Amino acid sequence: MSNKPDIYYVPESSHWPAVGAAGLFFFFLGLIMWLHHHPVAEYIFYVGALILAYMMFGWFGDVIRESQSGLYDKRMDKSFRISMMWFIFSEVMFFGAFFGALFYTRVLSVPWLAGAGHQEFTHMLLWPNFTAHWPLLLNPDQSQFLGPKAAMGVWGIATFNTIVLLTSGVTITLAHWALKKGERNKLLIWQGLTVLLGIIFLISQGHEYYHAYTELDMRLNSGIYSTTFFMLTGFHGAHVTIGTIMLMVTWFRCKKGHFTNENHFAFEAVSWYWHFVDIVWLLLFIFVYWL
Amino acid sequence: MSDAVMDSHDHDHHHGPAHKGFKRWLFTTNHKDIGTMYLIFALVMLFVGGAFALVIRAELFMPGLQIVSPDYFNQMTTMHGLVMVFMVIMPAMTGLANWQIPLMIGAPDMALPRLNNWSFWILPIALALIGSTLFIDGPGPNFGWTFYAPLSTTYGPPSTDYMIFAIHLLGLSSIMGSINIIVTIFNLRAPGMTLMKMPIFVWTWLITAFLIIAVMPVLAGAVTMMLMDRHFGTAFFEAGGGGDPVMFQHIFWFFGHPEVYILILPAFGVISEVIPTFSSKKIFGYRFMVYATASIAILSFVVWAHHMFTTGIPLAAELFFMYTTMLIAVPTGIKVFNWVGTMWRGALRFEPPMLFAVAFVILFTIGGFSGLMLSIVPADYQYQDTYFVVAHFHYVLVPGALFGIMTAVYYWLPKWSGKMYSHKLANWHFWLTVISLNLTFFPMHFLGLAGMPRRIPDYALQFTNFNAVATVGAFMFGLSQLVFVWLIISTVRSGKPTTPEVWESSHGLEWTLPSPPPYHTFETPPHVE
Amino acid sequence: MRWRSSLFLILTPLLTFAEQMPTINMTQGVTKVSRDIYDLHMTIFLICCVIGVIVFGAILYSIIHHRKSKGAVAADFHENATLEFAWTLIPFLILIVMAVPATRVLVSMRDASKPDVNIKVVGYQWKWQYEYLDQGISFFSSLATPLDQIHNKIKKNKDYLLDVDKPLVVPIHKKIRFLVTSNDVIHSWWMPAFGIKRDAIPGYIHEAWAVIEQPGMYYGRCAELCGADHGFMPVVVKAVTEVEYKKWIKSQHEAKKQSAAASNKKMTQDELMAEGKKAYDAHCASCHKATGEGMPPVFPALKNGLIVVGPADAQIKLVLNGVKGTAMQAFGAQLDDVTLAAIITYERNAWGNDNIGKKYKKMIQPSDIKAARSEGK
Numbered sequence A: 001m002s003n004k005p006d007i008y009y010v011p012e013s014s015h016w017p018a019v020g021a022a023g024l025f026f027f028f029l030g031l032i033m034w035l036h037h038h039p040v041a042e043y044i045f046y047v048g049a050l051i052l053a054y055m056m057f058g059w060f061g062d063v064i065r066e067s068q069s070g071l072y073d074k075r076m077d078k079s080f081r082i083s084m085m086w087f088i089f090s091e092v093m094f095f096g097a098f099f100g101a102l103f104y105t106r107v108l109s110v111p112w113l114a115g116a117g118h119q120e121f122t123h124m125l126l127w128p129n130f131t132a133h134w135p136l137l138l139n140p141d142q143s144q145f146l147g148p149k150a151a152m153g154v155w156g157i158a159t160f161n162t163i164v165l166l167t168s169g170v171t172i173t174l175a176h177w178a179l180k181k182g183e184r185n186k187l188l189i190w191q192g193l194t195v196l197l198g199i200i201f202l203i204s205q206g207h208e209y210y211h212a213y214t215e216l217d218m219r220l221n222s223g224i225y226s227t228t229f230f231m232l233t234g235f236h237g238a239h240v241t242i243g244t245i246m247l248m249v250t251w252f253r254c255k256k257g258h259f260t261n262e263n264h265f266a267f268e269a270v271s272w273y274w275h276f277v278d279i280v281w282l283l284l285f286i287f288v289y290w291l
Numbered sequence B: 001m002s003d004a005v006m007d008s009h010d011h012d013h014h015h016g017p018a019h020k021g022f023k024r025w026l027f028t029t030n031h032k033d034i035g036t037m038y039l040i041f042a043l044v045m046l047f048v049g050g051a052f053a054l055v056i057r058a059e060l061f062m063p064g065l066q067i068v069s070p071d072y073f074n075q076m077t078t079m080h081g082l083v084m085v086f087m088v089i090m091p092a093m094t095g096l097a098n099w100q101i102p103l104m105i106g107a108p109d110m111a112l113p114r115l116n117n118w119s120f121w122i123l124p125i126a127l128a129l130i131g132s133t134l135f136i137d138g139p140g141p142n143f144g145w146t147f148y149a150p151l152s153t154t155y156g157p158p159s160t161d162y163m164i165f166a167i168h169l170l171g172l173s174s175i176m177g178s179i180n181i182i183v184t185i186f187n188l189r190a191p192g193m194t195l196m197k198m199p200i201f202v203w204t205w206l207i208t209a210f211l212i213i214a215v216m217p218v219l220a221g222a223v224t225m226m227l228m229d230r231h232f233g234t235a236f237f238e239a240g241g242g243g244d245p246v247m248f249q250h251i252f253w254f255f256g257h258p259e260v261y262i263l264i265l266p267a268f269g270v271i272s273e274v275i276p277t278f279s280s281k282k283i284f285g286y287r288f289m290v291y292a293t294a295s296i297a298i299l300s301f302v303v304w305a306h307h308m309f310t311t312g313i314p315l316a317a318e319l320f321f322m323y324t325t326m327l328i329a330v331p332t333g334i335k336v337f338n339w340v341g342t343m344w345r346g347a348l349r350f351e352p353p354m355l356f357a358v359a360f361v362i363l364f365t366i367g368g369f370s371g372l373m374l375s376i377v378p379a380d381y382q383y384q385d386t387y388f389v390v391a392h393f394h395y396v397l398v399p400g401a402l403f404g405i406m407t408a409v410y411y412w413l414p415k416w417s418g419k420m421y422s423h424k425l426a427n428w429h430f431w432l433t434v435i436s437l438n439l440t441f442f443p444m445h446f447l448g449l450a451g452m453p454r455r456i457p458d459y460a461l462q463f464t465n466f467n468a469v470a471t472v473g474a475f476m477f478g479l480s481q482l483v484f485v486w487l488i489i490s491t492v493r494s495g496k497p498t499t500p501e502v503w504e505s506s507h508g509l510e511w512t513l514p515s516p517p518p519y520h521t522f523e524t525p526p527h528v529e
Numbered sequence C: 001m002r003w004r005s006s007l008f009l010i011l012t013p014l015l016t017f018a019e020q021m022p023t024i025n026m027t028q029g030v031t032k033v034s035r036d037i038y039d040l041h042m043t044i045f046l047i048c049c050v051i052g053v054i055v056f057g058a059i060l061y062s063i064i065h066h067r068k069s070k071g072a073v074a075a076d077f078h079e080n081a082t083l084e085f086a087w088t089l090i091p092f093l094i095l096i097v098m099a100v101p102a103t104r105v106l107v108s109m110r111d112a113s114k115p116d117v118n119i120k121v122v123g124y125q126w127k128w129q130y131e132y133l134d135q136g137i138s139f140f141s142s143l144a145t146p147l148d149q150i151h152n153k154i155k156k157n158k159d160y161l162l163d164v165d166k167p168l169v170v171p172i173h174k175k176i177r178f179l180v181t182s183n184d185v186i187h188s189w190w191m192p193a194f195g196i197k198r199d200a201i202p203g204y205i206h207e208a209w210a211v212i213e214q215p216g217m218y219y220g221r222c223a224e225l226c227g228a229d230h231g232f233m234p235v236v237v238k239a240v241t242e243v244e245y246k247k248w249i250k251s252q253h254e255a256k257k258q259s260a261a262a263s264n265k266k267m268t269q270d271e272l273m274a275e276g277k278k279a280y281d282a283h284c285a286s287c288h289k290a291t292g293e294g295m296p297p298v299f300p301a302l303k304n305g306l307i308v309v310g311p312a313d314a315q316i317k318l319v320l321n322g323v324k325g326t327a328m329q330a331f332g333a334q335l336d337d338v339t340l341a342a343i344i345t346y347e348r349n350a351w352g353n354d355n356i357g358k359k360y361k362k363m364i365q366p367s368d369i370k371a372a373r374s375e376g377k
Ligand code: HEA
Pocket: B146, B260, B261, B263, B264, B306, B307, B325, B326, B328, B329, B330, B332, B333, B334, B336, B364, B365, B366, B367, B368, B369, B370, B371, B372, B374, B375, B376, B380, B383, B384, B385, B389, B392, B393, B396, B397, B400, B401, C048, C051, C055, C091, C092, C094, C095
């Protein structure tokens, strides 16, 4: 904690943001060139990724050091909290776009292609053989978008994953309680378990994708059902990955004793993030797998 | 300000920048430096985007193809729109926020200074990505700033990917910038500065920042879907796979409509600061101004499909979006009426900021009226995608958003630089700008009604006269902006020193500081009664 | 008419120049819908004018009378809830006054049921296809303005950029339903005189309709950015009496038979090249350019292009069937055998292509196209 309350810490200057901007530049440039099959693209991309990683270590390192040396006051803690909340809000809106696409296609465009609403001519003149179903296995244009053989099951891997993630929501809360009570061993165990559950989730999702590609012939290009399936679960999976990495980092920081029972913003931020990822999964389970 | 109270942790602490030269700007965490960089960036980009507009106008001077090919023309339209929206108005507004919000609420700096620097430096990176498309092989983005699928997906040139990632970066930059602004406003207000005592400019930015955080991620989603459709065979915007090209428009405009209020709300804030000062009165109806701003923001989420009336969305949807769109006239009207109410029986002084502010109120209202006409669905069937729309949005954007920025510069530049500009030069700039602007954009109403579509490089002979007028006006407008640049440069270099208050009857925390304010201000917060 | 005359009153001084005076207002058009729209437009416009006069009047009054330099002293009121509620409520009521007729017109114009004629309108980059669903007639309609006029090499006609090679022909006093869609990107079929603007969405069909009241030629354009030649995609509708319409239908059926017969004739190199240049400029030059240089990498160059100087069969197939997922359309459905033979011959010989790949066939006859077509089936 700060021993000089009410002085808001303003860092003098920092080169990390500039490093980060350069990293982003090479990262995205590499990505674009990769899409265009440029021979050196991957190297540019990796350089960018490395610079970004370097930036994150350095920047977060600075923040941690400042925090440890008591430069931050209560208001700084609150600044971090508010910004984390708004950051999560922005993530909510990002997922909102993809959920929007899911609902739009399920409720509107697929039925329209089959003649619902005022679209009888769309159906009659353009897609006479198309019928609306969800999950959509037979696409309007099967020659361009070959539909999958079957839809993804609900009560297998997806249910297992739901249980895994929900459990991890519990374990992280237990870890938080332990932290508040100052029980370090319990904290490390519960937090470690949460990491483990995150990893299990990712492995099992990888397995699910493998199953989709090899057994169901369900691919990114198999029409709107698999499009929305892969994009939603894919972005969710990416968030689980990031969340798991952040959990690991906090585990190490717990181990190093960075957090006190009062001052542990970073821990809480990660757990908010994890709960957010959890809730997104529940929505996915309901709207992508189940209904 | 008292310099004695300093954070003593930093013993070699000094009161200027930590570095000199280029490093100062590259590594700075100071809200004033960053604000300055945003503003300069925006000013430079105004000339870049303006140069694109001049290419457009030059080509449209006469019927026939004279200067550019149709495809290049489309690139100009696209780049002009993207640059003006994302790299002129948004950064300029963010620059104003950076400079002013800490000064106006008595904060030591922005809440997250390093993030602030990052937000800025991502902009040139995004610019480099999207700008490079004009130089690489093959056409640059050529589908308008709205990049509708499938023109931008299946039929888009390879350079589209540069635009997609540039937009990701712009989104990242503005989201981080907005988080910073929100945190600063919520967390760093001086004691006694309650929310309902905040200057209106701060209020409008608070709400704008909320809008940005809410809709930029949606835009990121839209371009991500484009990317997937382009390269990985997904079917978001392909009927053959069960998707719908119109869905792209829904997602885009869910972002796009709030976006236009993102561009205008901070300008509303600036005008709400300037009119009271130069009317020697308090703002009329402070509370209603705040409520109106919030209502505009909330309504802006439920009107997006008014850009899509001709796409064949269901009748019920058309009715819904028509009604909600029309409703926005009510809170906007409240703002206009309150500005008039503030001027009413004041003691008006027509110094340069006030000139721009009054022109703003009148010309923006004209743009608002044409907006209202556009919201009437049957009439929009005739207006949509014509120069009537172009006239509408330039009236709200140029004498609206852009004038908001210019008003702010005229109002606060003496504070920032400590020097007063030449009023004579400013008056020249004002009158040249107002006249040429109307010469450029007013005839576009006629062109649109007479049937000239937008985004065309060549037109039927009946449109010749008004196009010629508009082109002459545009070049005049461009030249007039050189006066603006000259004014800024000469003020900073050799303006007359000014007082802390700068303006008669100015009020607010920023005017209690010296002009220019010291590098670090309000390190111990002031008290507000 | 009502509105027009009041407008003219305001603009009396300009009337002296009425001859050259450009149009400054929306057309009233020739359908009930378009007139309803016009009236709606003028109503809202005038309401806005009135509000504008009041608001701007108040501003002007303050500017003149409440100037500090004139010795004005600032009052210190800055709040009045009654006033705030008044200027919330009054605009709201005005909006309702606008919304009522708007709703009425909108509901009436969206009802496309019980048509007499069904026409499918398909947007292509950059032309329109019209398909008479009940008559089995289908044709393409594209810009008639010669490239030389666009490039300012010759004087522009009065109908510059307005005219097409083959207008859509429809009868008056009948309810015509347009079923609008697209083959590639989004276009928009806009006919101001009918009050119709309907986006052409690939994969979906949206309706519009018109009952035209007067015979005549009506001009419109594509209104949605659809790529490079979006500005060169006019719409022309020729409205005729029922009798003439029937006659026209018959002539179309006749023409179809004739063109089928022409596939068997033999043409000379010169005939093919002359016809080919004309057709190439009209149908292909918008992408591949009149110089054959295209706009790589999106639109490949045909000058010295691999396919064009290679085996003829491959080129014929490509042009007939197009390339799926690209802008290259299937021209087999659009052009007849003579034209295709001419274009392909032209491409194989123009721009110096005649000197490259000499071992391959350079001259293509209509019969070759016919053969390739039947082979494809
Ligand atoms: C700063 C930006 C800005 C602002 C503030 C607005 C404000 C409004 N806009 Fe505009 N708009 C754009 C930027 C903006 N717009 C852009 C960029 C486009 C084109 C995008 C593209 O396609 O590229 C566009 C397009 C656009 C369309 C689509 C047109 C088309 O493509 O067919 C429509 C349709 O409804 C519309 C409506 C409105 C309305 C109703 C308002 C209202 O907010 C206006 C409200 C204000 C007033 C009405 C005036 C003041 C009020 C009074 C004095 C009270 C009394 C008045 C009455 C009761 C009438 N706008």
